[in-house]
Amino acid sequence: MALTGFRARRLLVVVAVLCSALIAGIAPAGAHAALTGSDPAPGSVVAHAPEQVALTFSEGVAMGDDSLRVLDPQGRRVDRGKLRDLCSGSVVKYGAGLPPGLPKGTYTVAWQAISADSHPVSGAFTFSVGAPSKTAAAVPQQEAGGGPVGALYQVARYLAYAGFVLLAGGAAFVLACRPAAARIRSVQRLVVRGWALLTGATVAMLLLRAPYTESGKLADVLDLDGLQQALLTKPGAALLSRLLLLGAAALFVAVLFGAYARVHEPDAEGTESARRRTRLVWGLGLGGTAVAAGLATTWAIAEHASTGLQPAVAMPVDVLHLLAVAAWLGGLAALLVSLYWGPAVERTAVRRFSRIAFGSVLVLVATGTYQSWRQVGSWRALLDTSYGQLLLVKVGLVVATVAVAGVSRRWTGRLADAGEAAEPAEAEVPDPAPEPVAVPAAPEDGDGGADPVRAAQLARQQAALATARKKRVRDADPVRHGLRRSVLAEATIAVVLLGVTTALTTTEPARTEEAVKAASAGQSPDANQPRVLTVPFDTGGAGGKGTARIDLDPGRSGGGNELRVRIADPSGKVRDVPEVKVAFTLDAKKLGPLPVALRHSGTGHWTAGGVQLPVPGRWQLSLLVRTSDIDQVTETRNVTIN
Numbered sequence: 001m002a003l004t005g006f007r008a009r010r011l012l013v014v015v016a017v018l019c020s021a022l023i024a025g026i027a028p029a030g031a032h033a034a035l036t037g038s039d040p041a042p043g044s045v046v047a048h049a050p051e052q053v054a055l056t057f058s059e060g061v062a063m064g065d066d067s068l069r070v071l072d073p074q075g076r077r078v079d080r081g082k083l084r085d086l087c088s089g090s091v092v093k094y095g096a097g098l099p100p101g102l103p104k105g106t107y108t109v110a111w112q113a114i115s116a117d118s119h120p121v122s123g124a125f126t127f128s129v130g131a132p133s134k135t136a137a138a139v140p141q142q143e144a145g146g147g148p149v150g151a152l153y154q155v156a157r158y159l160a161y162a163g164f165v166l167l168a169g170g171a172a173f174v175l176a177c178r179p180a181a182a183r184i185r186s187v188q189r190l191v192v193r194g195w196a197l198l199t200g201a202t203v204a205m206l207l208l209r210a211p212y213t214e215s216g217k218l219a220d221v222l223d224l225d226g227l228q229q230a231l232l233t234k235p236g237a238a239l240l241s242r243l244l245l246l247g248a249a250a251l252f253v254a255v256l257f258g259a260y261a262r263v264h265e266p267d268a269e270g271t272e273s274a275r276r277r278t279r280l281v282w283g284l285g286l287g288g289t290a291v292a293a294g295l296a297t298t299w300a301i302a303e304h305a306s307t308g309l310q311p312a313v314a315m316p317v318d319v320l321h322l323l324a325v326a327a328w329l330g331g332l333a334a335l336l337v338s339l340y341w342g343p344a345v346e347r348t349a350v351r352r353f354s355r356i357a358f359g360s361v362l363v364l365v366a367t368g369t370y371q372s373w374r375q376v377g378s379w380r381a382l383l384d385t386s387y388g389q390l391l392l393v394k395v396g397l398v399v400a401t402v403a404v405a406g407v408s409r410r411w412t413g414r415l416a417d418a419g420e421a422a423e424p425a426e427a428e429v430p431d432p433a434p435e436p437v438a439v440p441a442a443p444e445d446g447d448g449g450a451d452p453v454r455a456a457q458l459a460r461q462q463a464a465l466a467t468a469r470k471k472r473v474r475d476a477d478p479v480r481h482g483l484r485r486s487v488l489a490e491a492t493i494a495v496v497l498l499g500v501t502t503a504l505t506t507t508e509p510a511r512t513e514e515a516v517k518a519a520s521a522g523q524s525p526d527a528n529q530p531r532v533l534t535v536p537f538d539t540g541g542a543g544g545k546g547t548a549r550i551d552l553d554p555g556r557s558g559g560g561n562e563l564r565v566r567i568a569d570p571s572g573k574v575r576d577v578p579e580v581k582v583a584f585t586l587d588a589k590k591l592g593p594l595p596v597a598l599r600h601s602g603t604g605h606w607t608a609g610g611v612q613l614p615v616p617g618r619w620q621l622s623l624l625v626r627t628s629d630i631d632q633v634t635e636t637r638n639v640t641i642n
Helices: 005-024 147-176 179-183 185-215 218-222 224-231 234-256 271-300 311-340 347-375 379-384 386-413 452-475 478-505 510-522
Strands: 035-039 052-057 068-071 083-085 092-097 105-115 120-129 531-538 545-553 558-568 579-586 591-596 599-602 605-613 617-626 632-641
Touching: 035 120, 052 068, 052 105, 068 092, 120 185, 147 179, 147 185, 147 218, 147 234, 147 271, 147 311, 147 347, 179 185, 185 218, 185 224, 185 234, 185 311, 224 234, 234 271, 271 311, 311 347, 311 478, 347 386, 379 386, 386 478, 531 617, 531 632, 545 617, 545 632, 558 579, 579 605, 591 605, 591 617
Parallel strands: none
Antiparallel strands: 035 052, 052 092, 068 105, 083 092, 105 120, 531 545, 545 558, 558 605, 579 591, 579 617, 599 605, 617 632
16 A cells, blocks of 8 residues: 555654664763773772873873862872873873872772763772772762763754755755756755754754753753863864854755755746756756865764774774765655655656765775775674664664665666656646636625636645645656655665764774773783772572672782782671682693692781782682681682792
8 A cells, every 4th residue: 555645754754763862872982992901090099199091092182170080088189180181102191190098998089071973971980098988979970971961962952864865865866866846846845944953953062062062951951161061072172063064054955945956946948047057057067066175074074984093094083984874864865855746757857866865885895895894894793882782783774775775777678758758847836727628616705706716726626636636636646656665765774874873973893892891801900009809709608608808919920929818708898718728830841739838817808918929920829718617718819920
């Protein structure tokens, strides 16, 4: 059964709403710039208070004086409140100074930053001076960029992409494929609504920028100070530039549907009209391309392309990628509304769009391959990371769209030629003087003349009947019916594809995620930092569950190491057990096991001084815990000694 125009419109709206909900529910960005190291290390216990706390990131970040806070066990801020830029070469590092003589206890480090690709990242960890203690420090439970503000920002980002696609792609369809569509109101509405959607989404992103990256509070949307600070950042400047370019785009749209539409009127013939048409085509083509490229650049300079590998190459490639997406998907939307809510589309227009879509797909394949290599880097990352998995979904959707487009090409090839080339692409509401239709005569007024109100009403009825008759004839063509269905299927997949593309822009690149994992796995602890292990155990008997915390300070080869063991029950309360033993083995050198003579130093605490580990390497630590005469267990862990 054929879909009516209303049903097609309703289906597209439902799919768009579902995709918006999908984007709104996506977790905020992940860590685009990831914390790869800190000094002191998370969870470490240092003998003396450090002079500063330093953070190392995987890529460039923007941080202010309040972006790194150190809180004492009572929750008071103790750092000096002045951020230090410790970056050197490719190492991105920031630090905050600490006052001398900090008392013993557990300190909380809370940080927040804006990564180079405009996404907020945050986190918190603890370290202890002397020995761990209870802490009353409160840190934000919500990640940066999350909550309702993050959801609204992601929806606005999706709508901005959709608006750009409709604006740029719809205008390109009119100029390159079907000039007569400039006079069709359904196409006009599509392009104008694309402009309005992009403008509204850009304004919303500007207002949400400060709450999205800082407070996370929706009430701060109208904070003018926050807006001013947002405009000073790279993403804020990009959004402001986009608004300025949208002013030029409004002028372009006005000319496209004004002067350009008039020179394509059926009665606009003659040499002068041809010259004006040529000048407008060249002017609109060059100007429209410049404006579209400028709009695409506002994404390239503030997203993934602006950071990481080869940004000088990646940003132009990203612009080409966005333009190809707009030409393909935006042109598809313009073709769809032309097929459902306009006069019959000429075969030549469909074939022109088919060629442009094919060229756009080739550009997408080339630019997408480069972007995938740049952001993924390996087959393993393609399968093991969220970015890689989303990219596979996107590739699958592109393949599905291309397959359906192949069906559309076959329907296009079967369109009848007879009379089609000469068929005028008239406006949606035809001339109110159609072929005679049986309607009641207009009543006369008191002076014997026809009632003008009734006459106008009858003229509208005649026009509606004529339009309905022409639509029935058009819809009865099985070839055009098949083409409309296949184009609708393409557009539906394209809406989902655009949602997945938006999700990719808010997901940590696979190459970055893999690099952080590799750095964390292969990172050698600092020679002066203690080795801290938390080992859960279960001896199997009553009260046999608990946790052992083992601190080896400073954790280096040779003598002078101090070993501390703390036993706690599942609730975290310290407890005594009948026996605790620790030994070290280095299989690579056939050393060990080397037992450690532990001394019971208090409830749930054992210590040993002068622990000897002769050579550096990856040692195996064996921990024996006995909770009764017969219940005991041995747990092993690896620990790297420098």
